[in-house]
Structure formats: structure tokens, C-alpha cells
Amino acid sequence: ARLFIDELGWSNPKSRNPVTAQLSTKNSPPLSYTRTPIAQLSGVITFEVTTGDGIPDAKIRAAIQKQVTEEHVENLLIFLDDARTKSLWYWVKREAGKARARDHLYVKGQPGDLFISKLAAMFADMSEFDAEGNIPVTEVASRLKAAFDVERVTKKFYDQFKKEHTAFLGFIDGIPIKADAEWYASVMLNRMMFVYFIQRKG
Numbered sequence: 001a002r003l004f005i006d007e008l009g010w011s012n013p014k015s016r017n018p019v020t021a022q023l024s025t026k027n028s029p030p031l032s033y034t035r036t037p038i039a040q041l042s043g044v045i046t047f048e049v050t051t052g053d054g055i056p057d058a059k060i061r062a063a064i065q066k067q068v069t070e071e072h073v074e075n076l077l078i079f080l081d082d083a084r085t086k087s088l089w090y091w092v093k094r095e096a097g098k099a100r101a102r103d104h105l106y107v108k109g110q111p112g113d114l115f116i117s118k119l120a121a122m123f124a125d126m127s128e129f130d131a132e133g134n135i136p137v138t139e140v141a142s143r144l145k146a147a148f149d150v151e152r153v154t155k156k157f158y159d160q161f162k163k164e165h166t167a168f169l170g171f172i173d174g175i176p177i178k179a180d181a182e183w184y185a186s187v188m189l190n191r192m193m194f195v196y197f198i199q200r201k202g
Contacts, residue, residue, distance in 0.1 A: 004039035004046060009124035011133070013037035013045060023063055031056075033064055035077075041124055043137040044074040044144070055079045055088050062101060065092055074141055084108075089118075091148045102148035111165060111182050121147035165189060 004010040018036040033056075035047040049064060056064070061079060068075050069092075077090040085108040093100045106115050121143050128135055168185045175181040 001038040003119075008039075008119065008122050009126065010039040010041045010046070010122075013040045021067065023060070023067060031060065035064075035068060038078075041140045042135050043072075044076065044140045045072045046076045046078065049077050049079045050082070051079075052082065054081045055086060058101070061088070061090055061103075065090060065101070074137060074144075076144060089148070091144050093145060093149050104148060109179065111162075111186050118147040161189065 001016075005012060014037075016037055018034050020032060020034045023031040023033060031051065033049055033051045035049050037045055038048055039046045047068065051060075055061075056079065061077075065075070065077055068077065075091075079088040079090060080086070087106050089104045089106065091102050093102055104115065104118060106112075124135060124140075128139075165182075165185055168189060169181060172181050172185060175184055
């Protein structure tokens with residue numbers, strides 16, 4: 001909630017009361033899950049979702065999202081594990097009558113380069129709000145699309161970046177704190193890529 005409200009400029013939800021719901025699944029007992037509103041921007045609401053049994057699989061995530069959509073058409077779900085060390089951010093792209101899930105897994109302590117770029121797309125500045133304090137819901141949906149509807153080539157790039165980052169990390173000496181070493185590796189790689197692109201442009 002602090003991330004969305006203090007850093008990204010979203011608003012407090014009308015209610016923070018958690019809602020526990022049942023999800024019927026084939027050949028297994030009903031699954032209970034809890035969704036807690038943590039922030040909203042225009043008609044888009046962000047929920048934390050917990051099941052008491054870790055982050056659910058893709059099929060259950062889709063079923064939960066479908067159920068939430070019955071009450072809140074535009075939504076962003078953040079599935080959390082019980083220890084709150086992993087979060088899976090889940091948004092559904094609707095286009096040409098089809099729904100396609102887009103997600104991003106974030107593990108506490110991992111380099112945040114890719115994740116920060118997604119968060120930046122969701123930032124709302126005070127100057128963008130109208131007199132009633134709203135931003136068009138289509139604009140918010142467009143920002144979620146920019147954040148989560150990543151093209152395959154971009155995913156390939158970041159997969160390669162992660163691989164190079166891990167390899168580069170192995171060569172760094174003299175920085176005893178792992179998080180600092182990871183930050184240093186990210187900064188160095190980003191600077192080298194910047195220089196590379198400038199060289200390519202002549």
C-alpha cells in the first residue's frame with residue numbers, strides 16, 4: 001500500500017476491509033482466498049491476494065481474477081506467499097474479445113531493474129488529475145498495459161541481462177553486502193549498455 005500511495009501516486013481504496021471468498025474447483029474441495037484492497041486509481045483497484053497455501057498455480061489465478069472481475073472490471077492482483085517474500089503481479093489484457101494474462105514474479109532481494117521499469121509506467125503525477133481528482137480509467141488501463149504487456153523480444157533481452165548480471169556478479173570482489181554488490185553490477189551493466197547504444201548511433 002505504501003508503494004502505491006506514497007511512491008506511485010495512487011489513492012487509498014474506499015475500503016481496506018479484506019474479503020474472503022470461495023472458489024469452486026473441479027475434482028477438489030472449494031478453495032478459500034482473501035483479497036484486500038490496497039490502492040486504487042480511477043476505476044482500477046489493486047488487491048493483495050492470499051490463499052494460506054502460497055501463490056496458486058496459473059489455472060487458479062485465472063479463476064480468482066475472473067471472480068474479482070465480476071465486481072471490479074479493471075484490477076491488478078498481487079498474489080503473495082505466506083512469508084511475504086514472493087509476489088506475483090497479475091493483470092489481464094483484454095483485446096479483440098480475448099483475455100490474456102500477464103504476470104511478473106518478484107522475489108525479495110532480487111535485482112529490481114526490470115521491476116522498476118514496470119512500476120515507472122504506473123506512476124501518476126498530481127498534475128494529471130482533473131478537478132475531481134480522477135484520471136480516465138482508459139489511461140490507467142493503458143499504463144498497466146505498458147507495464148505488463150511486455151513484448152517477447154523484451155523478455156528475451158531481460159533474460160539475457162539477468163544471465164549476464166549473474167555472471168558479472170561472480171567477478172566482483174570487495175563488496176561484502178550482497179545487495180550492494182547486485183546494485184553495483186546493475187549500475188555497471190546499465191552504463192555499459194548506454195555507452196554501447198551511443199556508439200551504435202555514431
